[in-house]
Amino acid sequence: MKLGAPERAVLLAFADDEHLMGQRHTEWIGVAPFLEEDLAFSSIAQDELGHAVALYELVGGHDTEIDAYAFGRDRSAWRSCWLVEQPCTDWAAALVRHWLYDTAEWLRWEALSGSADERVRAVAERALQEERYHRRHADALLDALVGDEEADRRIGEALDHLLPLAVALFDAGQEASGADVTVVGPPLVELVNPWRAEVDRRFGPRPWSSVEPPAGHDRAVRSQHFDEVHDRMREVISLDPTATW
């Protein structure tokens, strides 16, 4: 089955999200609050980057040179949401984003797992297995921390800051409109309500009417934090773009 441009746009947005989420998770390896968390973040980051590879392959076809595509594109060709471009320097923010993102990610993979395209379906089915553990990990940590005054304050602040960015994730962008639902599932925006229900269940009811995506959020536009993370990931590879690394 050949994917059309709108379906590829849906998958590219997901691939870029997974790539940057994996990249951001790597920043916590070795500096998490305890060794077990260093190990967990290592696993989760590897999984997200693995999903990015699989999705880039679907977007570009198997003969695409993944690294050239993932690292060599102009910044204007990226379609990541701003949630994953955001640096999270406090552990509470990293944990809350991990939960918000993985809950959305679960719904996205579920939507793809019914795809009429067997390659898409296979990638989604494998990813869903891994996501079960990611979600369990984030939930277990939150369960353990909730009820402590300082933890609750930090988690609350992180949630206030990150929720607007997280709801913006559900905008797949102009290029994805009209994508074939039998291939990529329902439009991303339709997943926002089940996701909100999960957030309410986890953190208590949120005032959703006042949670708006940040002004100017658009997957075709890069946030103020993109260049820093993009420069870092390209620092070595751009030393000699002709080389095999």
Next chain:
Amino acid sequence: MSTRTWHDLGDPGDLDGFVAFLAEGGIVEPGDPMPDEYRREVFRFIELHANSELMGGLTERDWIPKAPGLRRKMAIIAKTQDEIGHAHLLYMVASDMGVKTRDQMLTDLFAGRSRFHNVFHYAAVTWADQVAIAYLVDAAALISQQAVLKVCSYGPYRRILKRIVAEEGFHMRHGEEMLLTFAEGTEIQRRMFQEALDRWWLPALQLFGPDSKPDDELITFRIKSEPNEVLRDRWVQKYAPLLTGYGFTVPDPDLRHDPDTGRWEIGEIDWSHLKATLANAGPDSARRIGDAARHWADTAWVRDALERTSARAA
């Protein structure tokens, strides 16, 4: 297979009897009444190993976000995960010896009060330093660990070393593959690796430590099976020809191949560099320990919160 333990046989005050028990291949388990000297020396050795695995993981972490390529990045994450996983296991084994808890060991490490291997007191300046570390340092560590595994008398350490040595074998192959990529790479890559080799040859050589003393307690206690100089020479005999064979220059003006013996002879080693790292005063010690301490302090609230919530639950 012998099931004798010192617990059945010994009197903790009988050091000679204990050493004879070890010499016959006796294995010591955590509950055994081991002599204080043994407990102290073995604990110190395992703590040093644990700290080194952790600080090695931290050396790599700085480069993970910059890894050139998605699959390369996943591979280096997996390797870092192994190193931190080794530290995790080693801290458990060390804390079971009842000298310090894991928390005390980490607190001491980040306060600059305990030791870790000399190589992790240096800065990894470019990605090629990562390659040099994976190729030369991991190989040196593997040679040392294989020598410990050969005789290791402390049961829990012996068991986890089996796993560590198996995983380090994969790391060494990963290092070889990265080295080949550079050796067969572009001019820029070859120059980068040569510069990294100039920085890492001597620290890697000194990882084995100075020549062992004739009465090295760790050999008597059957933790080490061979003296440092023998292990160091094994590494030189393997890596000097490989590196020169790839057309790189080993930064030792006195290095020469003796056609009569077939051996590679190295020049005099300046041990002042090792001494500086042993005092946590190596070229990058302050930054490394300082960064680790700062991160540890930044996440203290999580550990404190978990302690409070679990105390409440109990």
